[in-house]
Amino acid sequence: MTWVERPSPNHDDRGGAAVDLLLLHYTGMQSAAAALDRLCDPLARVSAHYALDEEGTVYAMVPEARRAWHAGVSYWAGARDINARSIGIELVNPGHEFGYRTFPEAQIGALTRLCRDILGRHAIAPWRVLGHSDVAPARKDDPGELFPWAGLAAAGIGFWPAPGADPGEAAVADLLIRYGYDPEAPLEKTVAAFQRHFRPARVNGMADDETRCLLSGLVAAYDAQKGECA
Numbered sequence: 001m002t003w004v005e006r007p008s009p010n011h012d013d014r015g016g017a018a019v020d021l022l023l024l025h026y027t028g029m030q031s032a033a034a035a036l037d038r039l040c041d042p043l044a045r046v047s048a049h050y051a052l053d054e055e056g057t058v059y060a061m062v063p064e065a066r067r068a069w070h071a072g073v074s075y076w077a078g079a080r081d082i083n084a085r086s087i088g089i090e091l092v093n094p095g096h097e098f099g100y101r102t103f104p105e106a107q108i109g110a111l112t113r114l115c116r117d118i119l120g121r122h123a124i125a126p127w128r129v130l131g132h133s134d135v136a137p138a139r140k141d142d143p144g145e146l147f148p149w150a151g152l153a154a155a156g157i158g159f160w161p162a163p164g165a166d167p168g169e170a171a172v173a174d175l176l177i178r179y180g181y182d183p184e185a186p187l188e189k190t191v192a193a194f195q196r197h198f199r200p201a202r203v204n205g206m207a208d209d210e211t212r213c214l215l216s217g218l219v220a221a222y223d224a225q226k227g228e229c230a
């Protein structure tokens with residue numbers, strides 16, 4: 001993969017937190033140049049460790065030992081300072097606002113290699129490879145329903161559910177929270193975030209039977225594997 005050093009001034013100390021989460025984004029801007037400029041603009045106060053353009057060039061922006069500023073107000077599994085404990089990767093894509101489109105093969109190929117390297121350097125569990133919308137469901141839609149989560153999971157990056165037994169509608173909120181979603185986020189937004197990641201064919205915030213079965217299968221697999229790793 002083509003590697004370009006493009007240092008951003010936007011980072012600070014991790015405050016002793018270990019890296020245990022990998023967070024994926026899209027840039028949501030009209031061009032790669034505009035997105036890269038913004039991620040390096042001291043006035044914008046945003047950054048990521050890496051940005052990948054659609055040709056698969058990797059821009060290294062913030063050293064992994066430093067805390068980059070990509071998650072904003074967010075939550076996962078009891079933690080709110082997601083920046084302190086994560087590696088953040090931005091994928092160039094105009095996003096839902098400017099013409100959301102398929103992530104090209106070259107970009108996903110480079111991402112796969114980069115993620116493998118990162119997972120080799122840090123103890124990040126598969127169920128902690130997440131999208132921005134997972135950790136900020138009320139505010140964010142990225143990387144969105146076109147992101148190939150299933151393909152990445154097949155390549156050993158992230159977690160992918162097989163459907164389980166229907167847990168019933170009353171159990172949905174508890175299961176989402178058990179996996180890690182924010183208990184304070186509106187349920188419909190959290191269901192939509194779950195769908196964007198795990199049931200991208202229909203993202204509507206409705207916990208239909210397919211969504212419910214995938215959620216129960218996901219949490220069952222997560223409980224089983226988490227037990228093995230404890």
Ligand SMILES: [Zn+2]
Pocket residue numbers: 024025026070132140142
């Ligand atoms: Zn984002």
